[in-house]
Amino acid sequence: MANKPQVPGLLKGLGVTAKTMAQTLKPKKFGGGAATVQYPHEKETPPIRARGVIALREDNCTACMLCARSCPDWCIYIEGHKELAPPRRAGGAPRKVNKLDRFDIDYALCMYCGICVEVCPFDALFWSPEYEYSEPKIADLLHDKIKLGEWMETVPEAPELEAGAEKKKGK
Amino acid sequence: MNLAVTIPYWGQSLLRVLGGTVAVLLPAGTIVYLFLFKMMSFMQSRLGPMEAGPYGSMQLFAEVGKWLQKEDITPARADKRVFRAAPLIVLVSTFLLVAVVPFGPDAYFTQFDAGIFYMLAVSSISTLGILMAGWSSANKYSLLGGLRAAGQLIAYELPMVLSVLGVVIQAGTMNLQTIVLKQNSDSIFGFDGLGYPYIATQFVGFLVFMIAVQAELTQTPFDMPIAESELVSGYMTEYSGFRFLIFFIAEFATAGVFALIASVLFLGGWGIPFSWFGWDSVDSIDNWMNVAGPLVMITKMMVLAGIIMWVRFSYPRFREDQLQRFAWKVLIPVSLINIMLTAIFKVAF
Amino acid sequence: MTDIADRQKLSYIAAQAADARLNVELETEGMTLNIGPQHPATHGTLRIIVRLDGEQVIWAEPSAGYMHRGYEKLTEVRTFPQVTALVNRIDWLGSFANEVPFILAAEKLMEIEAPPRAQHIRTILFELSRIANVSLFLGDLGVQLGAVTPVFMAFRDREHVLNLIESVTGGRFHPNFDRIGGLKDDLPAGFITECKQVMKKLRNFCDEMEDLLFGNEIFQSRLRGIGVIPAEVAKQYGLSGANLRASGVDWDLRRDQSLPLAYDKVEWKVWTHPDGDSFARCWIRLQETREATKIVDQLLDTMPAGPVMAKVPRIIKVPEGEAWVSTENPLGEMGYYVVSKGDLGPFRVKIRSASFNNVSIVPWVLRGVYVPDVISILASLYFILGDIDR
Numbered sequence: 001m002a003n004k005p006q007v008p009g010l011l012k013g014l015g016v017t018a019k020t021m022a023q024t025l026k027p028k029k030f031g032g033g034a035a036t037v038q039y040p041h042e043k044e045t046p047p048i049r050a051r052g053v054i055a056l057r058e059d060n061c062t063a064c065m066l067c068a069r070s071c072p073d074w075c076i077y078i079e080g081h082k083e084l085a086p087p088r089r090a091g092g093a094p095r096k097v098n099k100l101d102r103f104d105i106d107y108a109l110c111m112y113c114g115i116c117v118e119v120c121p122f123d124a125l126f127w128s129p130e131y132e133y134s135e136p137k138i139a140d141l142l143h144d145k146i147k148l149g150e151w152m153e154t155v156p157e158a159p160e161l162e163a164g165a166e167k168k169k170g171k
Numbered sequence: 172m173n174l175a176v177t178i179p180y181w182g183q184s185l186l187r188v189l190g191g192t193v194a195v196l197l198p199a200g201t202i203v204y205l206f207l208f209k210m211m212s213f214m215q216s217r218l219g220p221m222e223a224g225p226y227g228s229m230q231l232f233a234e235v236g237k238w239l240q241k242e243d244i245t246p247a248r249a250d251k252r253v254f255r256a257a258p259l260i261v262l263v264s265t266f267l268l269v270a271v272v273p274f275g276p277d278a279y280f281t282q283f284d285a286g287i288f289y290m291l292a293v294s295s296i297s298t299l300g301i302l303m304a305g306w307s308s309a310n311k312y313s314l315l316g317g318l319r320a321a322g323q324l325i326a327y328e329l330p331m332v333l334s335v336l337g338v339v340i341q342a343g344t345m346n347l348q349t350i351v352l353k354q355n356s357d358s359i360f361g362f363d364g365l366g367y368p369y370i371a372t373q374f375v376g377f378l379v380f381m382i383a384v385q386a387e388l389t390q391t392p393f394d395m396p397i398a399e400s401e402l403v404s405g406y407m408t409e410y411s412g413f414r415f416l417i418f419f420i421a422e423f424a425t426a427g428v429f430a431l432i433a434s435v436l437f438l439g440g441w442g443i444p445f446s447w448f449g450w451d452s453v454d455s456i457d458n459w460m461n462v463a464g465p466l467v468m469i470t471k472m473m474v475l476a477g478i479i480m481w482v483r484f485s486y487p488r489f490r491e492d493q494l495q496r497f498a499w500k501v502l503i504p505v506s507l508i509n510i511m512l513t514a515i516f517k518v519a520f
Numbered sequence: 521m522t523d524i525a526d527r528q529k530l531s532y533i534a535a536q537a538a539d540a541r542l543n544v545e546l547e548t549e550g551m552t553l554n555i556g557p558q559h560p561a562t563h564g565t566l567r568i569i570v571r572l573d574g575e576q577v578i579w580a581e582p583s584a585g586y587m588h589r590g591y592e593k594l595t596e597v598r599t600f601p602q603v604t605a606l607v608n609r610i611d612w613l614g615s616f617a618n619e620v621p622f623i624l625a626a627e628k629l630m631e632i633e634a635p636p637r638a639q640h641i642r643t644i645l646f647e648l649s650r651i652a653n654v655s656l657f658l659g660d661l662g663v664q665l666g667a668v669t670p671v672f673m674a675f676r677d678r679e680h681v682l683n684l685i686e687s688v689t690g691g692r693f694h695p696n697f698d699r700i701g702g703l704k705d706d707l708p709a710g711f712i713t714e715c716k717q718v719m720k721k722l723r724n725f726c727d728e729m730e731d732l733l734f735g736n737e738i739f740q741s742r743l744r745g746i747g748v749i750p751a752e753v754a755k756q757y758g759l760s761g762a763n764l765r766a767s768g769v770d771w772d773l774r775r776d777q778s779l780p781l782a783y784d785k786v787e788w789k790v791w792t793h794p795d796g797d798s799f800a801r802c803w804i805r806l807q808e809t810r811e812a813t814k815i816v817d818q819l820l821d822t823m824p825a826g827p828v829m830a831k832v833p834r835i836i837k838v839p840e841g842e843a844w845v846s847t848e849n850p851l852g853e854m855g856y857y858v859v860s861k862g863d864l865g866p867f868r869v870k871i872r873s874a875s876f877n878n879v880s881i882v883p884w885v886l887r888g889v890y891v892p893d894v895i896s897i898l899a900s901l902y903f904i905l906g907d908i909d910r
Contacts, residue, residue: 009735013485016732017214017669024213035676036217047687049708072602113605113696118704127690160709164637164825215672311553315575315891391666392738400664401895403559485732487739488666490892491575 048159050129051112053143054105055151060124063098067116067125075109076116077102103145108138128154187280194269194280198427198472199420200231205473206480207423214484238416246409250307257307258410258417260300265424267293272431273348275441275464276456286347287339290432291332294387297425298324301396304418305406316405319491320396324387326498331383333506337376337513338369338436347435355442356450366444370437372516375509377437379502384429384479386494388422391483395491426476434471441468535578535888550578555894557586563660564905568882570894577894580886582879587909595869600626600700600836603866608694610873611907614653614850616645616685619698622869624779625845625858626700629838633780638702638828643782644715644819645685645697646847647812651722652681653850654809657902658729661802664899665742670733677725680718687711700836702829712820719813726810734806743799747885747897750796757884758877761852762808763901765792766800773848781847786818798900805902837864851875851907875907 026032037044046052063080079102084094117125128151135141178186208230212219220227245251271286273279283289298321305317342350350369357367370377386393397405407418434440441464450456489497556567565586571579591610595603607622608615620642627633634642659674682692687708689695697704733739749759754767764771772790774783791807793800838860846855852874859868878901885901886894 009737009740010486012731013733013736014481016728017481017485020216020669020673021210021213024216024218034213034216034218035679038218038221047683047690047708049688049690049705050686051690070599070602072598072605111605112691112694113602113608114690114704115601115605115696118601162707162709162711162823164823165706166825166827211668215669216676217672311551391668394666395892398666398892400666401555401892484669486667487662487733487736487742489738490742490890492890493741 046129046131048129048156049127050131051114051127052129052131053107053127053133053151053154054110054117054148055126055128055155056103056145056148057124057126057152058100058103058145058149060122061100061103062122062124063100063103064121066119066121070115070119072113072115073109073111075106077104077106100145103148105143105148107133107141107143126152126155128152129156130154191266191269191280194272194274195265195424195428196420198431198469198476199424201473202423202427202476202480204228204231206477210477210480211484214481235416238419239413241412243412243414244409246309248309249409250309253303253307254409255414257300257304258414258421260303261297262417262421262424264293264296264300265421265428267296268425268428269431271347272428272435273351273441274468275461278441278461278464279348282346282348284344284346287335287345287436290347291328291335294331294429295324295328297421301406304410308406308409310409312402312404313406313408316396316398316402316408319398319402320389320406322491323389323393323396323494323498326495327383327386327393327502330379330498330502330506331387333503333510334373334376334379334383335436337373337506337509340510340513340517341369341372347432347440351435351440351442354439356445366439366442366446368437368439373437373509373513375505376513377433379506379509380433380436381475381478382502383498384433385482386498388426388429388479390426390479392486392489393494394483394488395494398488426479427472430472430475430479431468433475434468438471438475440471441465443467531888535573535576553891556583563903566879566903566905566908568886568894568898570886570891572891575891577886577889577891580883580894582882584876584879584908587905589906589910591910592869592871595866597865599864600838600866603869604698605694605696607871608691608696609906610871610910611653611849611851611854611875611904612693613656613904614649615693616649616689616695616697617653617847617849618854619696620646620781621845621847621849621854622856622858623698623700624847625843625856626838626860627780628843628845629841629858629860630700630832630836631839632701632830632832634702634830635827636782636824637706637826638830639780640782640785640819640823641688641703641707641828642698644816645688645695646781647816647819648681648685648715649695650812650850651809651816652678652685654805654812655681655722655725657805658726658733658802658809661899662733664895665739667733667739670729673725673728673732677721680721684711684715684718687714699829699832700838701832702827706828712823715820716817719817722813723810726806726813729806734803740799742892742896743797743802743900744795745797745799746893747798747889747900748796749881749885753881753884754796757881759852759881760874760877761848761850762804763801763852763878765790766804767796768792768794773846773853779845779847782819783815785822786815788815788818798896801900801902835864837862838866846872849874851902851904852878854907871910873907873910875903875905876910879903879908 023032024034063078065078068076068078080098080100082096083099085097087094114127117127130151208219208227220230223229223233245254268290270280271282271290273282301320302317305313305320338350339345342353344350354368355366389396397407407415410418448457550571550573553570553572554567555570557565567583567586569581569583570577591606594606598606603622604619607618610618655678656674659671662670685695686692688711689697749767751767751769754764754769770790770792775790778784788811791804791811793804840860840862842859844855844857846853853872854874855872857870858866861867885897889897
């Protein structure tokens with residue numbers, strides 16, 4: 001905290017900017033280059049856990065409404081009906097299953113908190129790091145169950161955990 | 172040897188007007204692209220504009236096109252005539268400045284013996300334009316900015332004049348062309364390999380001049396009149412469309428012209444040391460210097476403008492009272508002492 | 521320190537006298553200047569009404585509320601897990617730090633404690649969000665004072681920290697990672713080595729800032745002796761965090777209270793500065809960024825093994841009761857007073873956010889300063905609008 005002599009302070013500032021410029025102009029091969037990414041031409045890969053978009057595995061969903069109820073801004077719309085499915089074993093009674101009619105997430109409202117993915121007891125919802133789904137019209141941000149199902153392809157495997165972690169079951 | 176002999180007077184005038192426009196706009200464009208777009212970006216570890224043209228070199232044209240499309244808004248309560256005229260006055264001062272700058276042995280727009288005097292007088296016209304802009308905008312931020320600008324530009328006019336006086340004393344003339352010739356034909360202690368650029372003896376004057384230029388241009392350590400974080404944009408707050416563009420051009424064109432003047436006064440201008448080619452007077456200079464001269468000049472200008480911009484991107488700004496104190500208590504005494512020493516040495520040797 | 525305080529007092533008196541004299545003798549009129557709600561220097565929509573005599577401020581008043589989002593009311597109709605997603609948005613630059621005191625308050629009511637590994641990771645993320653927040657402050661400080669380059673450097677290096685936070689929590693700005701009884705998930709593999717590299721980069725960034733800004737004479741002349749807040753005044757106005765420590769009060773909630781966080785397991789220093797001026801406030805924050813990188817480094821070395829979640833019921837019902845927990849957030853003391861009636865959600869939550877108290881000193885500290893100093897003082901007080909208005 002000693003008072004530095006008069007000139008060095010000003011010159012040091014020039015030095016820092018000059019150094020940064022040299023770093024930016026240095027070819028990429030030698031560890032230089034800008035800190036920025038020229039977006040449409042090159043893309044950064046988000047980390048595995050990144051909360052980009054929610055994917056739906058429709059077969060697992062039982063329309064239990066847990067996600068819709070736990071959503072803090074109520075952006076999940078679910079409609080379902082009960083259906084009789086063929087019995088598991090021959091001769092058994094037909095089972096009642098919940099069939100999904102409508103599963104919409106309004107990404108214009110969603111705040112990406114991830115509570116729905118967490119509360120889902122049947123592993124039907126997953127996070128995908130995909131982020132390029134902006135739309136010119138805000139109404140198009142309402143993704144229906146077909147579109148949400150398409151995101152399933154982009155869902156990565158859960159990452160390895162750091163040393164010392166207890167393995168968790170499930171996702 | 173004079174190029175213009177065969178051209179009628181109106182042709183000469185037309186050429187001069189065209190040349191003046193090029194001499195103002197070309198450096199301004201180059202400075203904006205090279206330093207504002209690229210160097211600043213590199214210093215902030217980013218690449219700057221990359222999409223328009225190769226390495227974003229057409230970005231400036233895109234920007235100009237954008238500004239020209241925008242609506243030309245005049246605030247309802249503004250003093251309309253003054254408001255509209257202000258940017259033009261600022262730009263006019265730049266054009267008047269470039270008129271006396273020599274670019275080569277014959278490549279100049281005009282030259283007369285009171286060149287420096289004229290240059291210093293004309294450069295203060297922009298103050299008037301800025302004050303007009305600040306006052307007529309009917310905006311408190313503009314008013315504060317305009318008043319700050321007026322105070323600052325007047326304060327820094329003095330050290331600028333005084334620092335130039337050292338050169339004038341040493342050269343014994345106020346003609347810019349003669350100053351260039353002297354610098355390139357003289358020798359330092361008998362060694363004439365470098366000519367005699369006045370930066371060697373007038374280094375203090377050069378520093379004071381560059382600092383004063385920085386302040387005259389309201390570039391960063393002295394950009395209190397614009398001060399975008401407190402006064403939004405100072406006197407330019409209410410301007411939009413092509414009037415803002417004119418302010419913008421004037422800012423960088425003036426930076427270029429002042430860098431030209433500094434290179435004339437302290438770095439030997441368009442010339443290269445005459446001893447290299449065995450020239451001994453104006454008439455013996457080869458004609459190709461009329462082409463090479465401007466290139467030499469622009470190289471020197473770019474170095475100086477680069478320093479101006481480098482400082483601009485690295486430093487925070489002074490407070491209004493601090494920069495006034497700096498002008499009156501540091502720069503003016505220093506340049507006065509410089510004048511005295513120069514005069515003593517001039518008489519002694 | 522005292523003579524700076526005296527000078528401040530004298531200039532205040534002189535300003536008042538000048539004001540009175542001018543108004544009586546010359547009948548000049550001051551100018552009222554609205555700095556904000558839309559103004560580049562207010563980090564959002566804070567409005568500061570100042571009356572000017574020339575360029576001197578004779579009266580100033582902050583007017584908050586342009587971005588009031590009603591979080592205290594919103595929490596009453598949300599369940600406990602949902603609240604963390606909301607409170608992320610209070611101080612949006614250091615959002616993980618907002619979750620911690622709320623979760624701690626809820627845990628206090630439920631009488632559970634997170635496992636040691638969870639406490640460690642919580643502290644790491646807490647400090648990472650502090651670094652993300654304060655490093656941006658350092659850059660923004662440059663912009664407020666007219667230097668354009670520091671802010672880009674701050675964004676460049678904050679990006680690394682945000683990437684770290686994202687790789688752990690999945691969210692860059694709104695992690696929503698803290699859970700009652702622990703954390704949502706464990707660290708991903710490779711985090712520790714990556715984090716150490718980033719901490720090195722951040723220390724390098726601090727050095728750069730010191731060269732580019734803090735060592736710069738112009739910067740020092742702009743901030744030294746400006747906006748002096750003596751310790752007693754700071755306490756009276758309820759300042760906290762770096763603003764209080766810059767006035768010479770040795771007070772840091774990370775050290776002074778025992779919460780289930782891992783601060784007692786590492787060696788670190790609470791920085792104070794005797795001056796209380798704008799420069800001190802900025803300097804303290806620079807040192808705290810450095811200190812935070814050291815804390816993170818040490819915590820990474822001493823990471824215990826084990827689970828990250830205590831045993832909690834799937835549907836969380838917090839027993840009846842009241843709890844107050846406050847922590848040392850990037851901006852200062854942030855606390856939650858949680859009242860529960862045994863339901864799924866809280867009955868009432870009172871949020872004590874640091875910035876609201878920090879800006880309350882604005883009328884006092886702005887008296888008699890010049891317009892350019894208004895900006896530098898506001899910048900050095902460092903508030904975030906979400907933290908003022910909630």
